Amino acid sequence: xxxxxxxxxxxxxxxxxxxxxxxxxxxxxxxxxxxxxxxxxxxxxxxxxxxxxxxxxxxxxxxxxxxxxxxxxxxxxxxxxxxxxxxxxxxxxxxxxxxxxxxxxxxxxxxxxxxxxxxxxxxxxxxxxxxxxxxxxxxxxx
Numbered sequence: 001x002x003x004x005x006x007x008x009x010x011x012x013x014x015x016x017x018x019x020x021x022x023x024x025x026x027x028x029x030x031x032x033x034x035x036x037x038x039x040x041x042x043x044x045x046x047x048x049x050x051x052x053x054x055x056x057x058x059x060x061x062x063x064x065x066x067x068x069x070x071x072x073x074x075x076x077x078x079x080x081x082x083x084x085x086x087x088x089x090x091x092x093x094x095x096x097x098x099x100x101x102x103x104x105x106x107x108x109x110x111x112x113x114x115x116x117x118x119x120x121x122x123x124x125x126x127x128x129x130x131x132x133x134x135x136x137x138x139x140x141x142x
Contacts, residue, residue: 020120026127034127035081042085042129045121049086052119056090056111065091065137072131085129093137104136 026037053067072087090111094103111132115121123130 020122020125023125023127031079034076034079038076038079038081038083038127038129041127042083045086045130048119052088052115055114055118059114060092060107063092063094065093067091074129074131076127078126083129085131087131087133089133089135091135091137095137104134108132108134 022037022041026034029037049069053069056067057064068089068091070087070089071084073082074085075082090107092104092107111134112123115123115130115132121130122128123132
């Protein structure tokens with residue numbers, strides 16, 4: 001049964017023109033190979049993390065209050081493997097903007113797009129050891 005489910009999930013993988021090359025290679029690796037890939041990809045992401053932070057700080061300027069880098073536990077079920085992966089937390093102050101909820105959603109999409117375009121990190125694919133959280137600060141009068 002387990003092999004049947006794995007076969008169905010593998011067949012469900014749709015490869016398009018914008019699918020990164022590593023995704024197909026990753027899904028064709030044995031379990032041990034996928035675990036090693038995740039570990040290597042995590043170390044690569046951690047090595048370029050200062051450049052990622054510098055880029056977003058310069059891009060968003062005063063709108064970006066701070067960026068936190070935390071470790072977040074993650075479990076990859078297909079490999080039965082757990083790891084602490086980096087979690088980028090962006091804190092924005094959209095109070096001067098109209099309709100701040102819309103700005104937060106647009107900004108999150110832009111962050112994902114920039115990670116993919118400039119750093120070749122697509123967080124939407126399984127096996128990417130990086131999470132991104134975006135917070136909008138809400139100032140209320142007491």
